[in-house]
Amino acid sequence: MTELTFVExxxxxxxxxxxxxxxxxxxxxxxxxxxxxxxxxxxxxxxYGESRVIDTPLSELGxxxxxxxxxxxxxxxxxxxxxxxxxxxxxxQVISHISRMRNRSRGRYSCPLVIRIPYGGGIKAIEHHSExxxxxxxxxxxxxxxxxxxxxxxKGLLLSAMRDPDPVIFFEPKKIYRSFRExxxxxxxxxxxxxxxxxxxxxxxxxxxxxSSVRTCLEAANSSDKSVEVVDLRTISPxxxxxxxxxxxxxxxxxxxxxxxRSFGAGAEVSARIAERSILNLKAPIMRVTGxxxxxxxxxxxxxxxxxxxxxxxxxxKIMEF
Amino acid sequence: xxKKVLDKFSVEWMxxxxxxxxxxxxxxxxxxxxxxxxxxxxxxxxxxxDDKAFKLQRQGRLGTxxxxxxxEASAVGSAMALSKKDWIxxxxxxxxxxxxxxxxxxxxxxxxxxxxRGNIMPADVNILPVSVPVGTHIxxxxxxxxxxxxxxxxxVSAAYFGDGATSKGDFHEALNFAGVYKVPCVFICQNNxxxxxxxxxxxxxxxxxxxxxxAYGIPGVRVDGNDVFAVYRAVKNxxxxxxKGNGPSLIECxxxxxxxxxxxDDSKKYRQQKEVDAWRKKDPIMRLEKYMIKKKLLNxxxxxxxxxxxxxxxDKAVREYEAIERPDPTDMxxxxxxxxxxxxxxxxxxxxxxxxxxxxxxxx
Numbered sequence: 001m002t003e004l005t006f007v008e009x010x011x012x013x014x015x016x017x018x019x020x021x022x023x024x025x026x027x028x029x030x031x032x033x034x035x036x037x038x039x040x041x042x043x044x045x046x047x048y049g050e051s052r053v054i055d056t057p058l059s060e061l062g063x064x065x066x067x068x069x070x071x072x073x074x075x076x077x078x079x080x081x082x083x084x085x086x087x088x089x090x091x092x093q094v095i096s097h098i099s100r101m102r103n104r105s106r107g108r109y110s111c112p113l114v115i116r117i118p119y120g121g122g123i124k125a126i127e128h129h130s131e132x133x134x135x136x137x138x139x140x141x142x143x144x145x146x147x148x149x150x151x152x153x154x155k156g157l158l159l160s161a162m163r164d165p166d167p168v169i170f171f172e173p174k175k176i177y178r179s180f181r182e183x184x185x186x187x188x189x190x191x192x193x194x195x196x197x198x199x200x201x202x203x204x205x206x207x208x209x210x211x212s213s214v215r216t217c218l219e220a221a222n223s224s225d226k227s228v229e230v231v232d233l234r235t236i237s238p239x240x241x242x243x244x245x246x247x248x249x250x251x252x253x254x255x256x257x258x259x260x261x262r263s264f265g266a267g268a269e270v271s272a273r274i275a276e277r278s279i280l281n282l283k284a285p286i287m288r289v290t291g292x293x294x295x296x297x298x299x300x301x302x303x304x305x306x307x308x309x310x311x312x313x314x315x316x317x318k319i320m321e322f
Numbered sequence: 323x324x325k326k327v328l329d330k331f332s333v334e335w336m337x338x339x340x341x342x343x344x345x346x347x348x349x350x351x352x353x354x355x356x357x358x359x360x361x362x363x364x365x366x367x368x369x370x371x372d373d374k375a376f377k378l379q380r381q382g383r384l385g386t387x388x389x390x391x392x393x394e395a396s397a398v399g400s401a402m403a404l405s406k407k408d409w410i411x412x413x414x415x416x417x418x419x420x421x422x423x424x425x426x427x428x429x430x431x432x433x434x435x436x437x438x439r440g441n442i443m444p445a446d447v448n449i450l451p452v453s454v455p456v457g458t459h460i461x462x463x464x465x466x467x468x469x470x471x472x473x474x475x476x477x478v479s480a481a482y483f484g485d486g487a488t489s490k491g492d493f494h495e496a497l498n499f500a501g502v503y504k505v506p507c508v509f510i511c512q513n514n515x516x517x518x519x520x521x522x523x524x525x526x527x528x529x530x531x532x533x534x535x536x537a538y539g540i541p542g543v544r545v546d547g548n549d550v551f552a553v554y555r556a557v558k559n560x561x562x563x564x565x566k567g568n569g570p571s572l573i574e575c576x577x578x579x580x581x582x583x584x585x586x587d588d589s590k591k592y593r594q595q596k597e598v599d600a601w602r603k604k605d606p607i608m609r610l611e612k613y614m615i616k617k618k619l620l621n622x623x624x625x626x627x628x629x630x631x632x633x634x635x636x637d638k639a640v641r642e643y644e645a646i647e648r649p650d651p652t653d654m655x656x657x658x659x660x661x662x663x664x665x666x667x668x669x670x671x672x673x674x675x676x677x678x679x680x681x682x683x684x685x686x
Contacts, residue, residue, distance in 0.1 A: 033592045034519035057525050058456055058486035058517045086455055089490070124436060126386055126414075128454045262669075292669050297654045299385055299436025304651040304673070310680050 004184040007177040009151035010040045010116070012184065013158040014078065018048055020188075021076060024162065027054040028063055028080030028116075037082055038118055038177055064090035064115060068098050071111035071167075078162060084119040084171075085128025085296075091136070098167045099142030114161045114168050119147075120212055120259055121306050122175030124299040131296050132260040134211075137169045138237040138269070144193055145236040147171040149214035151182040153234055156191030164193060173212035180215075196240035198247065202229035205253040205319055208244060208270055210236060213257045213307055220312035226320055236266050244270060245278050252283035253319045257307050262290040284322035289315050333533045335544045335576075338551035341604055343612025351555045355619055361402055361550050362614060363628055365394040365607050368418035370632040371427060374640060375417075375434060379585045383644070385436045389581030390417045392548070395606030396512045396575035398422050399553030400480070404508075404561055409470075409479040410449040411463040413456070415512065416482045423447050427639035428646070437649055448477075456517075457487030460496035460509065467500070467507035467570070478506040478564040480557075486517030488531050494538075497572065501538040506564035508557060509535075509572040512547065514579035519592040535572035547575030548606040578604070651677065 004012060018024045026041055032055040035042030045053035056063050060081055067077035081087045094115075102110040121130035138145045146161060146168055148154045154172070161168040199218060204226040207217040210233040221228035231247050233239065248254055254274060256267040271286045289307045297305050338349045353361075372391050378384035390397065397418025404410070412419060420430050425447055433440025433452065441451040453459030463481035470477050487493050488511060500507045511531045515522040528534065535542025541560075545552040553575050560571035578601040582589045589598075614620035655662065655670045662670070 029517075030519045032519075035591070037518070037586070055520055055524065057489035058520065059489045059491070061491055062489065089455070089458070089492070124385060126436065126454055127452075263665075292655070292673060293666055294654045294658060298438050300438070300649055301651050301654050302436075304677070305654060310683065311676060314676065314679060 001183045001185055003181040004151045004155075005178045005181055006151045006154050006172065007038055007040050009155040009184050010158060010172060011042060011044070013155040013162075014041065015044055015047060016188070017159055017162045018044070018052065021162065023074060023076040024078060025052050025054060025070065025075050026078050026080065027056050027067065029056060029058055029082050031055060031080050036080060038174060040116070040118075040172070041080065060086050060090040061093060064098070065093040067113045067115070068093060068101065068111045071113040072101070072109055076112060076162065078114045078116060081115060081117045083129045084117055084131040084133055087115075087117055087133065094137065094143065094169070095140045099140045102166065103142060110165060111167055112165050114158070114170050116170045116172060118174040118177070119171045120173050120175050121296065121302050122212065124302065127296075127298060130302065132211075132258070132291065134171055134236050135260050135265050138266055142166070144168045144238065145171070146193055146234065147173070147211040147236055148234060149173065149211055149232050150176070150180075151184050153191050153197070155184050156189055157193065157234065159188070160190040160193050163190070168193065171211060175212045176215060191234070194235045194238045194240055196234055196243035197232045198229060198243065199232045200228065200230040202227040202251065204228060204251055205255060205316055206231055206247040206251045207255050207257055207312065208233065208247075209257040210234065210266075211259065213259050216307055216309055217257050217312060220309040220316065223309065224313060224316055226316060228316065239269065239273070241273050241277070244273065248274055248278045249281050252281050254282070254286045255312065255315050255319060256286065256288045256290075257312060258288075258290050259306060260291055261293045262288055263293050265290060284319045287315050287319055331533070331536045333530050333542070333544065335546070336552050336556060337546035337549050338555060339549040339609055339613055341609055343609055343616055345551065345613060349552070349555060351551060351558065353551075353554075357402070358614065358619055361398055361554070362607075362610055362620065363632070364398045364402070364418065364422045365550065365610065366628055367632045367635060368394045368398060368421050369607060370629070370636050371421060371430075372417055374636045375431065376581070376585065378431070378640070384431065384434055386584050386586050387434050388415050388584040390415050392580030392601065392605065393512055393514055393577050394418050395550035395610070396510075396547040396553050396577050399550040400482075400510050400557040400573075400575070403554045403557035404478070404480055406446060406448070407477045408448065408561065409463070409466050409477060411459045411466075411479065411481045412449060412452055413459070413483045413487070414452050414454055415484065419482065420449060423449055425449065427636060428642035431639060431643040432646060435643075437646075438653065439649055457483050457490035457492040459483075460487065460493050461499065463509075464496045464500045464505055464507050467505035467564070468503055471503070471505050476565055478508060478561050480508045480510055480561075482510050482512065484517065485511065485513040485515060485522050485525055485531060486520070487511070488534060489525055494534075497535065497538040497540065497570070500570035501540045504567070504569035506567070507570040508560045508564060509570065510557065511572065511574045512577060513574050514577050516579045516583070516589070516593065518583040518587060519589075521593070531574040532572060540570050540572060542572040542574065544574040544576050547577030548604045548609065550606060550610055
């Protein structure tokens, strides 16, 4: 057991799995010699060489499109997209091909691969470096979308992602890359994809969140005079509906928290599932605290858009007062 | 006979002003003394701005910043060759272009401090807001040039990008469109040889960026990017030719990124100091100084005055910039649509209510 930050846990998982699985190659911009702009792949090229940790030309489409081919050819690509806002150029490859290869070939071909993407705000970066794009990807059938909220889950889920038979988009909340440490087992362990976690038990109201917003929820929950349960989805797609419904049955009140814009976001999907399957358990309307329906603001206004503990506490009060 | 050569190509490199300040008479563009002087002043101002921005970032007074030190000739030389009516589509390291085109420095600092109002250009400056995702703006320049052609206007558009962008499909698709529709567009690649940690030699298997023009049927040339006269000459020729209806060109300014990629980067991790030192000798400002001193356009006294003036302009801009009030947070809702949809108005009201609650909590 070692205390690791999120980014160290990612680095650890990659190193460990590359030793176990010789077909893994890491590819992306500045992932090799530089060790990645967030140092997520720091030192890995020294361990496994330039043929397994590959500094590519500046081309997200090339990285993702070629990853599909590498996967078809029997390699296990773990691609890094440097920042959330740069992935859109590769989106066509994800929605038109990576997500469809198994289905299109009626099961003959598959492309198990992992695309790691540092996402989200909170680091005061320039435009296109603070986006939260899980919704776009979660809407595509045929891929899995994972968004861990801490170092332990990061390692366990990344190991699962690299062993998954299907393509996985792995979002890493860059805001909490280094903000806290957690005990992370040195040995092999996995956190299953598609399984949510109850991070804090409570009986009055359920907060449902994922990624870095889980921390904010816990902050609000711990300072609340109500008994607040916090559910961390961990995987957006496929979504663990059972864990959500179990919690709703217990509390009857739901607040969904995410950083992405509210409208048509993943929170809407959570809300719909509860409405479809558990509406009679609800004691108050489902509420959402999210980024507003605005383009991610530049650093000067960024904090106004990010969900914070104040907004969450306020919403909890509203729900409780209903 | 079953085989024959269908076409042959060559790639030209051009230098007008060498490292010792000597010029090639045949290639030297006709420039008035005051134009040369302005080139020098703008390059100095760009360098001083750049240095100040870097220091402000280190002191926590500015956001992440990408230095342009060493690339002043490419930026200033190209901007001087364009007219105020031309359209500029910048990448994020074109500080010299912004400065030469007359963008107020305080405002440009504002942009680099994460304030969207820094994108508001003066009415007579046709520079589009910085496009951060590499190369994605190159097709936009083609479209605008195409519109100029459709409307029979004389403006051309110029797209600026780096060597990294030439690996993106956006670059190739843009050049292809430009060639097919013969639009008045100048593609200006500042090949500073480093895309963060990736050297140009590993960005492409081709020898030059210039030769990539060949595949799209448009002219391409590599110029010494630390030679302000060569850059000026190439861009002027390309813009003139575009204005006459002869279509687009690609100009590769071969230069060097003397600084880190940005203030978030540490280039010592991936490149040798001796390489950086070798390029220091090719400094574009030093080179122009040598020429100007030879031509009696500059002496020590005048030089000191120009640097002092640049320093005072930049210091004044810093004071102005730091006195600017914070933006109104409701700005983030105001520019998404011309007419704000009802549901967004509702969210804005919710936002204002929340912020009011937050400030009263803080006050309590």
